[in-house]
Amino acid sequence: MTESLEQQLDRLHREVVQLYGEGRYGEALVFANQSCDLVRRAFGADHPRFAIRLINLAVLYCSVGNYAAARPLALEALEIQRRAVGEGHPDFATALDNLATLYRLVGDYAAAQ
Numbered sequence: 800m801t802e803s804l805e806q807q808l809d810r811l812h813r814e815v816v817q818l819y820g821e822g823r824y825g826e827a828l829v830f831a832n833q834s835c836d837l838v839r840r841a842f843g844a845d846h847p848r849f850a851i852r853l854i855n856l857a858v859l860y861c862s863v864g865n866y867a868a869a870r871p872l873a874l875e876a877l878e879i880q881r882r883a884v885g886e887g888h889p890d891f892a893t894a895l896d897n898l899a900t901l902y903r904l905v906g907d908y909a910a911a912q
Contacts, residue, residue: 804841808834815855824863831856847890850879854897866905873898 802810811834818827835852842848853876860869877894884890902911 804837807837811837815859819859819862824859828856828859828863831859845879845882847880847883850876850883850890850894853879854894857897857901861901861904866901869901873901 811830814830815827815834818824818830831852835849835856838846838849838852853872857869857872857876860866860872873894877891877898880888880891880894899911902908
């Protein structure tokens, strides 16, 4: 039996959460990237669900210390949320908070402000 899109996304999410919890970040990144690609193909690169996947991917990259890979993902997610839901929406605030956290982790406190 073929999995539906939602079943595939749920399975990928469970894999990411499990692997992340086990500290297997590199493997979690593989599944997180697959999830990102699947959502982008299904809903488009301007969809809020894609932005959420980008944020999750950025968090994973931060977990392995790859802030250079995380930053453009966090910025892209922020812009998608700005266009899709607006600056007054909680999802935009979450994306903004994630970006500020990333800047704080790399010591760029002015940008985090």
